Amino acid sequence: MSEAFQPVLLKRCGKNTTVGIDAYLADGGYQGLKNALAKQPGEVTQTVIDSGLRGRGGAGFSTGTKWTFLPKGHPGPIYLCVNGDESEPGTFNNRVLIEEDPHQVLEGLVIAGYAIGASTSYFYLRYEYGRGYRALEKAIGEMYSRNLLGKNILGSGYSLDIHLHRGAGAYICGEETGLIESLEGKRAWPRIKPPFPAVEGAFRKPTIVNNIETLACVTHILDRGPDWFKTIGIPKDPNNPRDGGSYGPKLYCISGHVNKPGLVELPLGVTARELIDNYAGGVWKGRKAKAVVPGGISMGFLSAAELDTPLDFNGPGKVGCLGLGTAAVIVIDDQTSMVDVLYNTCRFFAHESCGQCTPCREGTAWSTKILKRIREGQGTMADLKTLDDISKTIGIMPGTTICGLADGAAWPIKNALQKFRPELEEFIQTGRRSDLREVALAH
């Protein structure tokens, strides 16, 4: 089935150019918006609920249902924020979408804005995506000149303005309330929820925050209908009433130790092994995979024995990973030390912890220090116990932090201790040292 799959989201991508408004319209673009504007806003939301679309940013919550959390009959303003702070290690699909086919994303944005009654949209984009920023800036200008933005869009009576807002290099701005704080001109400290942004978000007004790939999916759902979307992917498990299914196409990012790193679009549910062997040219240098990150480093690791796990919303969780995350697959070959890998993930989260909650700020720094000691040949077996304790006590799940960054920091540690413990023990007991060079920092 996946062999025959025709890309939808990447249909116009991969040509190293940006699709302009004329080419986009000539290819049937903005039909989804026209279809949406012919419906009542509530019908648009229902269409998205019926499609089964779940957010592509990492949490996998039903997009249409999220829209219904706005207070009914609110006098406004209601804001639509786009989360373009993509920075989960391994993830780059949003960058490709906005650089190469920005109108596909912006069409979904206007549809979403119409459904929720937003008058203003803030497109929060990480600073590092300068090329994408300029592509969006140009596309937004083209939309205003064609009455696809601004007052009375296509004669519908609906008006919307979009403002691009650039970040300044902080992973935590991808957390939706951190993003809102950052947009407001403050440090990006996530907020305690409730209230959720739908009730009290940007500038204390009802706000919906959506991911870029999610909005691109909305475009196609309004163009082709929810039934079409449901023909793709993995249906909901009839034995699990809480399962919402894994419908639609998904952008899988493949990086690390493969011959052909890149971006592929496939129905949700492809396995890590299929991605590596059929779409990424196999593991490099004729080696084997030792571990695979299923969806950004926050999700933990699949072991070599778990590569046939379907990468849908349920698969990674069944083998102890945190979830599908961003579907960013990072392949780690059998010549790589898991001590180096774990040190890298711990260092990342220590660097990116916003510092607001003590368990996260201290726990990420502490685990990094322990891994540094282990990689320098000074580790003890007691260190593994301490790492285990830290990984079980930082995060939303144990209830000690405001946001999920610490859960993401804890998961690679938990999975490494569960799935690669003999290797970690052997490293410590033989007093080995890592041969990976790290630059000395001046502090």
Next chain:
Amino acid sequence: MSVLSESIKQRIREHFDRYPSKQAVTLPALHMVQQELRCVPAGAIEEIAELLELSPAQVYDTMSFYGFFRDEDKPLGKRRVWICRSLPCMLRGGDELLAEVCDRLHITPGGNAKNDQVTIELAECLGACEMAPCMLIEDEVHPAIDADHVLQVAEGKS
């Protein structure tokens, strides 16, 4: 004597009608100032605060949260090059590349070299993992092939 030119101040004011609060213009204002002055001097913080009707402490609080901005003690060189060390880049030599580039320029990450022609920074995931190891030159991502390539870029030869 004003630190900010009238043209920057005008561009900052032009952002006001995009947001319901002037404080939301903090990041755009900091970006504009650093782009032009290669740092955000204390005097500029005061002037931004005055424009946004904030206290300078509020502006500095935000500015210091984002590792992106420099104060006047540590201005950026002419070209800022970030080398990524997050997992996908680390697996393909990002850490070693960063170390070699810093060694050859006799600096540590964050430092300026070549008579302030270049600043080398370490980056966490730049979102260009298919190019790993990758680098960011000002605000555009590129593959970083090896240290020679990075140094050529740093010197503006590539």
